[in-house]
Amino acid sequence: MHKLYSYSLIKLIIKLFLPKFIKKKLKKFFFKYYFIPTNLKSLPKNNYPEKFNYNYQKELIKKFEVEEKQSSFMTCPHLITLLSTKFSFDQKFSFLDIGGEKIDFYLHLKKKFKNIKYYVFNQKNLLDIFFNIKSDFSLKDLNIISNISEVYNGQYDFVNFGSSIQYFNNYEDFLNKITSNKNKYIFFSGLPNYLSSNVNFKKNIVVKQVNVFPQINHLYILNKDYLYNILFKQDYILLFEKKNTTDVINFNNFNNLLKVVEYTDVMFEKKF
Numbered sequence: 001m002h003k004l005y006s007y008s009l010i011k012l013i014i015k016l017f018l019p020k021f022i023k024k025k026l027k028k029f030f031f032k033y034y035f036i037p038t039n040l041k042s043l044p045k046n047n048y049p050e051k052f053n054y055n056y057q058k059e060l061i062k063k064f065e066v067e068e069k070q071s072s073f074m075t076c077p078h079l080i081t082l083l084s085t086k087f088s089f090d091q092k093f094s095f096l097d098i099g100g101e102k103i104d105f106y107l108h109l110k111k112k113f114k115n116i117k118y119y120v121f122n123q124k125n126l127l128d129i130f131f132n133i134k135s136d137f138s139l140k141d142l143n144i145i146s147n148i149s150e151v152y153n154g155q156y157d158f159v160n161f162g163s164s165i166q167y168f169n170n171y172e173d174f175l176n177k178i179t180s181n182k183n184k185y186i187f188f189s190g191l192p193n194y195l196s197s198n199v200n201f202k203k204n205i206v207v208k209q210v211n212v213f214p215q216i217n218h219l220y221i222l223n224k225d226y227l228y229n230i231l232f233k234q235d236y237i238l239l240f241e242k243k244n245t246t247d248v249i250n251f252n253n254f255n256n257l258l259k260v261v262e263y264t265d266v267m268f269e270k271k272f
Helices: 003-017 020-030 054-067 079-084 103-112 124-136 148-153 171-179 224-232
Strands: 035-037 093-098 116-121 142-145 158-162 185-195 204-209 217-223 236-243 260-270
Touching: 054 103, 054 124, 079 103, 079 158, 079 185, 093 103, 103 116, 116 124, 116 148, 124 142, 142 148, 148 171, 171 224, 185 224, 217 224, 224 236
Parallel strands: 093 116, 093 158, 116 142, 158 185, 185 217
Antiparallel strands: 035 204, 185 260, 204 217, 236 260
């Protein structure tokens, strides 16, 4: 049987007939690599289709009303603790969530920081859902950015890239513009990156993401030195970098291609 065909059959069986906890274990067994190298130079159009619909967001709100905390998964579960080291409970500050997609994260932030001004920027289809949620649940402090110029022209105390920058086809231009303003902190969580002296990999490589079947995404794994220099040139300093522990990703299939491949959380601060 052809290898690709057999994988597709395995995926279909996993999807249709098995309980969720068994699906998770089997996915790790059959698909031990999250990311597969490709020969692409840029990300395909219509990449990363949004999968969280209105009812999903509504259920998150209902669950938050009972549990009074975020229940959905995020790539940095200690983000609020991190924010608490920089801002007090009643302090006024602005927070830009680039790639934010879970409404209960916003609700949890508002509970922990009563004067936070929260902004979210994402794909149009998800923002349309957020507009409806905002209206239906009277979330007056939910600030939805649908025009990218507002991201570039605004000034935010904290900019959060929650495992998102690697899905931007124009990530260089986006970062150059957002770092040119007086945004104090920039934080990347769940960031796949590598070190390499090979001129063919001086910026990035495009990989296929296969761990979220049946959805197939493409993303960049970024050259760490190149990425960091974008921020250093705009007078940012590195506050910390550490391994992201929300998942264990096997990068062994990159051993013959790149020197070091990591999945990290990284934070920068603007020098004024």
